Amino acid sequence: xxxxxxxxxxxxxxxxxxxxxxxxxxxxxxxxxxxxxxxxxxxxxxxxxxxxxxxxxxxxxxxxxxxxxxxxxxxxxxxxxxxxxxxxxxxxxxxxxxxxxxxxxxxxxxxxxxxxxxxxxxxxxxxxxxxxxxxxxxxxxxxxxxxxxxxxxxxxxxxxxxxxxxxxxxxxxxxxxxxxxxxxxxxxxxxxxxxxxxxxxxxxxxxxxxxxxxxxxxxxxxxxxxxxxxxxxxxx
Amino acid sequence: xxxxxxxxxxxxxxxxxxxxxxxxxxxxxxxxxxxxxxxxxxxxxxxxxxxxxxxxxxxxxxxxxxxxxxxxxxxxxxxxxxxxxxxxxxxxxxxxxxxxxxxxxxxxxxxxxxxxxxxxxxxxxxxxxxxxxxxxxxxxxxxxxxxxxxxxxxxxxxxxxxxxxxxxxxxxxxxxxxxxxxxxxxxxxxxxxxxxxxxxxxxxxxxxxxxxxxxxxxxxxxxxxxxxxxxxxxxxxxxxxxxxxxxxxxxxxxxxxxxxxxxxxxxxxxxxxxxxxxxxxxxxxxxxxxxxxxxxxxxxxxxxxxxxxxxxxxxxxxxxxxxxxxxxxxxxxxxxxxxxxxxxxxxxxxxxxxxxxxxxxxxxxxxxxxxxxxxxxxxxxxxxxxxxxxxxxxxxxxxxxxxxxxxxxxxxxxxxxxxxxxxxxxxxxxxxxxxxxxxxxxxxxxxxxxxxxxxxxxxxxxxxxxxxxxxxxxxxxxxxxxxxxxxxxxxxxxxxxxxxxxxxxxxxxxxxxxxxxxxxxxxxxxxxxxxxxxxxxxxxxxxxxxxxxxxxxxxxxxxxxxxxxxxxxxxxxxxxxxxxxxxxxxxxxxxxxxxxxxxxxxxxxxxxxxxxxxxxxxxxxxxxxxxxxxxxxxxxxxxxxxxxxxxxxxxxxxxxxxxxxxxxxxxxxxxxxxxxxxxxxxxxxxxxxxxxxxxxxxxxxxxxxxxxxxxxxxxxxxxxxxxxxxxxxxxxxxxx
Numbered sequence: 023x024x025x026x027x028x029x030x031x032x033x034x035x036x037x038x039x040x041x042x043x044x045x046x047x048x049x050x051x052x053x054x055x056x057x058x059x060x061x062x063x064x065x066x067x068x069x070x071x072x073x074x075x076x077x078x079x080x081x082x083x084x085x086x087x088x089x090x091x092x093x094x095x096x097x098x099x100x101x102x103x104x105x106x107x108x109x110x111x112x113x114x115x116x117x118x119x120x121x122x123x124x125x126x127x128x129x130x131x132x133x134x135x136x137x138x139x140x141x142x143x144x145x146x147x148x149x150x151x152x153x154x155x156x157x158x159x160x161x162x163x164x165x166x167x168x169x170x171x172x173x174x175x176x177x178x179x180x181x182x183x184x185x186x187x188x189x190x191x192x193x194x195x196x197x198x199x200x201x202x203x204x205x206x207x208x209x210x211x212x213x214x215x216x217x218x219x220x221x222x223x224x225x226x227x228x229x230x231x232x233x234x235x236x237x238x239x240x241x242x243x244x245x246x247x248x249x250x251x252x253x254x255x256x257x258x
Numbered sequence: 259x260x261x262x263x264x265x266x267x268x269x270x271x272x273x274x275x276x277x278x279x280x281x282x283x284x285x286x287x288x289x290x291x292x293x294x295x296x297x298x299x300x301x302x303x304x305x306x307x308x309x310x311x312x313x314x315x316x317x318x319x320x321x322x323x324x325x326x327x328x329x330x331x332x333x334x335x336x337x338x339x340x341x342x343x344x345x346x347x348x349x350x351x352x353x354x355x356x357x358x359x360x361x362x363x364x365x366x367x368x369x370x371x372x373x374x375x376x377x378x379x380x381x382x383x384x385x386x387x388x389x390x391x392x393x394x395x396x397x398x399x400x401x402x403x404x405x406x407x408x409x410x411x412x413x414x415x416x417x418x419x420x421x422x423x424x425x426x427x428x429x430x431x432x433x434x435x436x437x438x439x440x441x442x443x444x445x446x447x448x449x450x451x452x453x454x455x456x457x458x459x460x461x462x463x464x465x466x467x468x469x470x471x472x473x474x475x476x477x478x479x480x481x482x483x484x485x486x487x488x489x490x491x492x493x494x495x496x497x498x499x500x501x502x503x504x505x506x507x508x509x510x511x512x513x514x515x516x517x518x519x520x521x522x523x524x525x526x527x528x529x530x531x532x533x534x535x536x537x538x539x540x541x542x543x544x545x546x547x548x549x550x551x552x553x554x555x556x557x558x559x560x561x562x563x564x565x566x567x568x569x570x571x572x573x574x575x576x577x578x579x580x581x582x583x584x585x586x587x588x589x590x591x592x593x594x595x596x597x598x599x600x601x602x603x604x605x606x607x608x609x610x611x612x613x614x615x616x617x618x619x620x621x622x623x624x625x626x627x628x629x630x631x632x633x634x635x636x637x638x639x640x641x642x643x644x645x646x647x648x649x650x651x652x653x654x655x656x657x658x659x660x661x662x663x664x665x666x667x668x669x670x671x672x673x674x675x676x677x678x679x680x681x682x683x684x685x686x687x688x689x690x691x692x693x694x695x696x697x698x699x700x701x702x703x704x705x706x707x708x709x710x711x712x713x714x715x716x717x718x719x720x721x722x723x724x725x726x727x728x729x730x731x732x733x734x735x736x737x738x739x740x741x742x743x744x745x746x747x748x749x750x751x752x753x754x755x756x757x758x759x760x761x762x763x764x765x766x767x768x769x770x771x772x773x774x775x776x777x778x779x780x781x782x783x784x785x786x787x788x789x790x791x792x793x794x795x796x797x798x799x800x801x802x803x804x805x806x807x808x809x810x811x812x813x814x815x816x817x818x819x820x821x822x823x824x825x826x827x828x829x830x831x832x833x834x835x836x837x838x839x840x841x842x843x844x845x846x847x848x849x850x851x852x853x854x855x856x857x858x859x860x861x862x863x864x865x866x867x868x869x870x871x872x873x874x875x876x877x878x879x880x881x882x883x884x885x886x887x888x889x890x891x892x893x894x895x896x897x898x899x900x901x902x903x904x905x906x907x908x909x910x911x912x913x914x915x916x917x918x919x920x921x922x923x924x925x926x927x928x929x930x931x932x933x934x935x936x937x938x939x940x941x942x943x944x945x946x947x948x949x950x951x952x953x954x955x956x957x958x959x960x961x962x963x964x965x966x967x968x969x970x971x972x973x974x975x976x977x978x979x980x981x982x983x984x985x986x987x988x989x990x991x992x993x994x
Contacts, residue, residue: 038498039488041474041514042855044837048353051848052360053337058847061861061925065962069851069860074964077858079900083868084520086900088513088856155732158334159359207339210350210481211488256500256516258570 029196030119030219030247031177033206034229035092037253039213042075042090046205046214050094053178053204055164057150070144072175073205089253092205092214095142095175096238096246097121103134103143112172119247120177130170139239140246143174177216178203198224219247307332314341314797316711316723318704319354319361319843320433321406322346322479323711323721325797326355328728335359335705335729340481341797343780345717347481353837353852355481360846361686361703363732366919368688368700370734381736384699388745391653391680392422392753401642401651402427405658406434408630409711410766414739414759415655416631418746421756428642429633432664432911432930433840435943436832437477438591438600440635444940445586445600448816449608450809452621454629455715456604457806459618461486461493464579466501467533467571469526469603471587474511475836475855478587479716487514500579502571504529504563505589507831507866507908508901510855517567520903523829523946524821525561526590527599529568531818532557533584534602534609536572541613546813548605562903575610582610583618589831592946593821596938601816608811617808625712625722625799626772635941639669646674653680657701657738662690663915664840666943668889668934684738687845690917701738706731708763709739710770710798718804722773726794737762773799822936824888826949828871831908832929838912841928845919854910857897858964863926866899866908867952875954882955885909887948889934892927895959907952 050056050073057070073094080087101121103112111127112134114120135143149169152160160166163180167173178201185201198217206214217226226249229235234251305311310329317324317338325344329337338358342349361367371384392400402415404427415427434440439455447453455478460466473483490499503515506523521529532554538545558565575582586603593599611617624630634642645651647670654675665671675681675694683695686703701707706727713721739762746757759765767790773779774789778801783789793799823829837852838844850861857864865885867877877883881896885907894909902908913926935944 036488036492038491041484041487042510043352043474043484044852044855045351045353045356048356048837048848048852049351051851052356058851060847061850061962064851064860064964065960069962069964071851071853071964075853075855075858077856077965083870083900083904084518086508086518088508088901090513090855153365156360156363156365158363158732159336161336162331204337207349208351208356210347210352210484211491212350212485213488254498256498258502258517258567258574 028220031097031182031201032217032219032226032230033177033203033248034215034226034251035248036213036215036229036251037089037091038234038251039211040090040092040253041211042077042088043210044075045208045210046073046092047071047075049204049208050175052159053161053164054176055160055166057146057167059150063147068145068147070146070173072144072173087255091238091250093140093142093238094205094248095121096140096244096248097177099245099247100243102137102139102242102244106133106137107131108133118179118182120179122176122179123172123174125165125167125171125173128171130172132172134172139242139244143172146171146173305332310336313726313728314795315705315725315728316709316797317351317355317358318407318725319358320476320480320839321408321431322481322716323407323713323723324351324355324481325723326351327797328705330728333729335362344723344797345719345721345800346479346713346723348485350481350485352481353849354839354843357843357846357848357852358705360848361843362705362729364687364845364919366688366845367686367703367733368692368698368735371697371699371736373698374693374696381741384697385741385744385748387697388682388699388741389748391682392745393749395653395680397423398425399650399652400424400655401653402655402657403642403659403661404429406431406633407658407711408714410709410769411657411739412631413769414742414765418742418757421753426631428638429631430639431633431659431840433476433834434633435636436592436834436911436945437588438596438942439478439633441591441596441600441938441940441942442587443632444597445604448601448814449604449811450619450621451812452809454621456619456809457622457715457718458583458585459486459620460499460583461489463490463499463581463583463618464497465575465582466490466499467575467582467584467606468501468503468511468515469530469584469586470505470590471585472509472511472833473585473587474514475509476834476839482716500574506829506903506906507589507833508856509833510836513856513901517571518901519563519567521561521563522903523906524593524823525557527595527602527818528552528557529561529563530584530599530603530606533568533572534606536569537576537606537609537613540573540576543613546609546612548602548813548816549609576613580615581618582615583607584610589833589946591942592944594936594938594944594947595819595821596942596944597940598816598818601814602818604811605813605816608813611811612813617810619809619811620718620806621809622713622715622717623720623805624714625720628712630712630714635937636943637937637941639665640937643669643671643674646678649677651678653682654678655682655684656691656695657684660685660689660691660842662694663928664930666889666933667931684741686735687918690915692917699738699741700733700735702727702731702735705729706735707737708766710766717800718806719801720805721800722770722798724770724793724798739765770799778802821947823947824949826887827951828949829903829906830887830932830948830950831906832933832945833908833910835910835912838910841912841915841922844912844915844922844925847921850921853964856901857899859897860962860964861925862961863894863910863913863929864897864961865894865952866897866902868902868904868906869898869900871904872896872898875952877954880958880960882957882959884953884955885932885950886953887932887934887950889948890931892929892931893955894927895961897961907950
């Protein structure tokens with residue numbers, strides 16, 4: 023049926039375009055009802071960012087260089103987080119080939135986070151609040167998580183669903199570029215591109231074939247579905 | 259029922275059970291002039307429960323004017339997205355726009371009109387006060403102080419001041435000060451013959467040489483520049499643009515450069531001249547006047563920059579690539595010779611044109627041919643303070659700017675404010691200036707407002723960006739334009755005749771109608787109401803084709819001279835926080851929680867110190883220091899930062915609020931308090947000449963950072979915000 027053909031969602035992140043501006047971080051939080059944990063919790067490393075910019079310094083002053091890399095759940099095809107969950111809260115969806123988190127199954131063992139090489143999972147150590155009327159902006163398509171629950175990037179599955187439903191109503195397949203996760207949509211330099219790998223004409227497929235492409239920590243055998251394009255530097 | 263007397267609570271009461279009811283907005287039909295609340299029993303045809311409704315509007319988080327599309331569900335704004343057709347941002351947004359909903363739905367917003375001391379008043383009383391002020395004050399004693407946005411309110415206020423015979427409104431903000439906008443405009447006049455802030459077309463460039471312009475963060479039109487940056491890097495197959503940044507402190511923009519050159523503060527203009535001389539030498543032509551006066555080897559030595567790197571950049575620019583652009587901005591213009599420095603840098607473009615390279619500089623054509631009022635210079639602000647102190651200002655209206663927080667303490671604005679018999683603030687939040695206001699008549703936030711903005715920089719065509727409310731007002735606030743127009747009508751007489759608009763929307767529609775005659779826009783309509791509907795639907799009006807033409811650059815004669823500095827140990831760079839910018843939205847918790855790109859620090863102010871300098875002073879990460887300048891002192895925690903000159907420290911703006919709300923108050927420090935300065939040839943502040951001393955306080959205050967949490971556990975335990983204040987006060991009192 024139109025709109026339900028086999029899909030494999032992948033993301034391409036061009037690190038040569040990425041400036042590290044963090045617009046994706048804020049956009050993700052606003053779309054996905056990610057709680058703000060406050061200064062103290064963040065100081066203890068309990069911030070809830072589903073996507074973060076990993077920042078490296080290279081070289082010594084004055085030849086010092088900064089590199090950044092947006093990091094989120096890589097939606098591994100062979101995900102280390104999945105087999106360790108005792109209650110099948112973190113598992114693989116066959117239809118989308120996505121790594122999904124079922125909040126109402128999660129009992130908070132945090133085994134999955136310990137086993138994630140990308141440190142992509144965040145844990146609700148407390149119940150966080152959106153004081154009235156700030157709760158008005160909460161996205162009705164996304165569950166608000168409570169204390170004791172593990173959460174992570176979903177590739178904005180609610181947006182994938184919305185696009186699929188609209189396509190189905192119109193009796194057509196989902197168009198390339200129709201699904202945009204919040205991070206890709208906000209990105210000021212168009213560094214993040216999202217699409218269906220199965221579509222040979224999709225932009226992600228074309229970009230992923232770039233010689234600059236690599237997958238992060240691929241050697242662990244995780245088979246990530248985020249493809250990074252390495253940044254370049256002109257040497258003067 | 260009047261719309262101002264109605265709250266969300268009333269709507270719920272009215273409808274009985276809240277379940278099937280929500281407040282919805284009727285704003286996109288051609289007949290809609292007013293925001294009305296309607297329960298779902300009379301459901302508007304476009305609003306289906308569970309289905310999103312999208313409204314196009316314009317971002318007001320900074321003065322750039324990017325187009326937004328806001329997703330609403332059942333009368334509530336859910337998500338800010340970029341307007342994919344808007345010529346500035348083409349569908350993208352920055353972090354600030356994303357968090358705008360936390361400003362709209364902020365629990366710390368001003369909830370209604372009140373007088374000094376917090377007593378609530380009715381809007382009638384508030385309008386009466388404004389009317390009395392307009393009527394009874396001698397026109398020369400009326401001053402409107404507005405923010406940087408070139409919007410409809412500035413134009414309406416201009417009309418009102420003209421009708422009254424009062425001085426035109428003064429537009430100012432801390433962002434314009436540290437961007438040295440007027441300096442750039444003055445230098446552009448000498449080089450391009452047009453006194454306006456130019457746009458640099460970096461999307462097409464093969465080589466961008468930026469002197470201190472942080473164009474990927476907050477500079478002028480950051481999303482438009484970021485978009486262009488992406489295109490420069492990877493938008494042209496087989497041709498990757500290269501980027502060189504020259505600045506004392508590695509900004510996020512500089513961190514993305516292929517080559518970052520930390521020239522000694524005050525030598526940037528000379529470096530530009532040396533680069534020009536080297537380029538002329540490579541091209542084998544005689545260097546024009548300003549470039550001939552410098553010796554590149556000497557400049558390289560004085561600037562502590564390797565000559566070889568300058569030579570390589572010059573050779574690359576002249577021999578290897580076609581399209582080169584040089585842009586000045588930010589901290590390198592913050593000296594008393596800032597105009598000359600800017601001219602020297604812009605003159606590089608003139609030289610490159612002489613060497614046969616195309617011009618990559620243009621001026622955004624003003625929408626409808628109407629040039630927005632230029633922002634005030636620091637000099638004009640000083641004059642205003644003098645007039646306030648002399649008792650010449652009788653009524654001061656403040657909108658879109660928070661002077662008590664944003665203006666340098668050394669200006670003495672706070673004290674001068676006490677001498678003004680009537681201060682009226684229109685701030686949407688209870689900010690630092692509100693306690694000084696006799697009346698606080700809060701405006702809507704931009705997502706509840708009507709309006710338009712003439713895009714001044716960053717667009718290659720005329721853009722009139724439109725706003726419309728995406729939700730009904732959350733609190734009992736009222737559009738400032740409506741308040742002013744109601745007051746004008748109350749005054750009546752000649753004033754009401756000259757400013758004949760019934761309300762804000764009528765004023766906007768009249769201005770928008772002028773574009774209906776144009777046949778080069780993205781849409782046409784014969785009927786004004788249809789045109790208005792199209793204007794709202796598209797989020798503004800702009801021309802179909804790009805109309806900006808490349809500006810021809812001259813090589814002016816310029817004497818750069820020496821930059822002057824205060825006495826002190828270390829240079830100080832005060833920069834707009836890449837996320838919080840000037841701090842106007844510091845009470846949006848997700849802006850606080852979004853890590854700074856280069857340090858990953860959240861929720862606080864840090865001071866960047868070079869590792870060697872830190873080692874010499876015995877400082878480590880998170881050590882609390884007192885930073886002392888001749889004009890003020892602040893506390894901040896050390897961040898040992900590898901991308902800064904050893905003789906320089908840097909502190910971000912945006913924190914250090916003493917009001918604004920629960921997430922911003924008493925958090926971090928405001929480095930603007932350290933500033934004090936002369937003015938340059940354009941009247942802008944020479945904010946880069948301040949030097950400071952740094953003193954170790956002997957204790958740690960841990961910064962929350964995304965990169966790691968080492969050191970949080972143990973002796974540097976996290977200090978709650980209220981505790982910090984106490985300890986700082988203890989330290990200060992023992993010093994005295």
